[in-house]
Amino acid sequence: MSLNENKNHNVPESHPRYSSLKYRHKIIEGMKNLVVAEAGLIAHGRGECFDYIIGEKTTKTAKNAIKAALAVLLTAERPVISVNGNVAALVPNELVVLSKILNIPLEINLFYAKKGRIEAITEVLKNAGATNIKGTNEDAMTELSGLESNRRKVNFIAKADVVMVPLEDGDRTEALKKLNKIVIAIDLNPISRTALWADITIVDNIIRVIPEMIETANKFKKLSTNELNQIINNFDNKLNIQKTLDLIIEHITKQKEEAFKILEG
Numbered sequence: 001m002s003l004n005e006n007k008n009h010n011v012p013e014s015h016p017r018y019s020s021l022k023y024r025h026k027i028i029e030g031m032k033n034l035v036v037a038e039a040g041l042i043a044h045g046r047g048e049c050f051d052y053i054i055g056e057k058t059t060k061t062a063k064n065a066i067k068a069a070l071a072v073l074l075t076a077e078r079p080v081i082s083v084n085g086n087v088a089a090l091v092p093n094e095l096v097v098l099s100k101i102l103n104i105p106l107e108i109n110l111f112y113a114k115k116g117r118i119e120a121i122t123e124v125l126k127n128a129g130a131t132n133i134k135g136t137n138e139d140a141m142t143e144l145s146g147l148e149s150n151r152r153k154v155n156f157i158a159k160a161d162v163v164m165v166p167l168e169d170g171d172r173t174e175a176l177k178k179l180n181k182i183v184i185a186i187d188l189n190p191i192s193r194t195a196l197w198a199d200i201t202i203v204d205n206i207i208r209v210i211p212e213m214i215e216t217a218n219k220f221k222k223l224s225t226n227e228l229n230q231i232i233n234n235f236d237n238k239l240n241i242q243k244t245l246d247l248i249i250e251h252i253t254k255q256k257e258e259a260f261k262i263l264e265g
């Protein structure tokens with residue numbers, strides 16, 4: 001049996017976990033096309049677990065962080081969105097729309113360097129309509145100090161003032177902060193090192209965040225710099241993470257009650 005015969009992508013839409021299964025298949029396809037690293041599958045699973053405990057929806061606190069993130073991106077001088085394999089596999093079209101609305105480049109930045117991966121991700125982004133892609137030429141890269149992983153190699157990020165990092169590794173978030181970058185993280189785990197190091201932490205699934213960001217960006221583009229600055233000043237990341245954790249506790253408490261109803265029959 002060939003590997004491809006084994007794929008069952010025909011998940012019925014009525015399946016209770018349809019959305020989750022659909023995105024799993026995107027990740028699996030991405031791995032076959034070199035876009036996603038093998039470890040990316042495991043990272044996705046870790047994300048799914050956290051998605052489960054936030055209730056698989058965009059919470060109030062995530063919406064607040066998204067608004068602050070857009071205000072920062074719209075007032076930044078040299079913002080950039082970092083792209084890894086999972087992000088390119090899950091939301092390429094949406095990411096390109098967002099980068100165009102905000103007029104911000106996408107920079108490919110990978111934890112796992114494997115021959116052909118940068119090219120594969122570039123192709124996915126180009127097919128989605130991207131015209132401003134950085135990080136495609138290894139010779140033009142500089143290295144972030146204090147970082148050993150392949151993620152140290154950067155292009156536009158080296159001189160950026162604001163870096164949005166979806167599904168980032170903690171080490172690089174720390175390195176970016178040490179270089180005084182403003183970091184916006186999209187991470188389902190509110191207590192990962194990335195989430196705790198970032199200036200703005202959006203605790204939500206990338207598949208919901210980017211569409212929500214597109215909608216908010218269209219509204220915020222009409223705001224003045226003063227209005228955007230006010231949104232930034234009113235946002236408190238530490239408090240927002242605390243409230244996110246409270247929401248998780250609330251959700252799990254409710255789930256516990258529901259589970260006991262079933263267990264007790």
Ligand code: ATP
Nearest residue numbers: 043044047167169170187188189192193194205206
């Ligand atoms: P850190 O290095 O920041 O401490 P970690 O080592 O626990 O985090 P990594 O594997 O480095 O985790 O990064 C992957 C992160 O991406 C995880 O926190 C995971 O929850 C998150 N993640 C995975 N899939 C998604 C997704 N679809 N949307 C948002 N976040 C996701």
Ligand code: MG
Nearest residue numbers: 168169170171
């Ligand atoms: Mg990590």
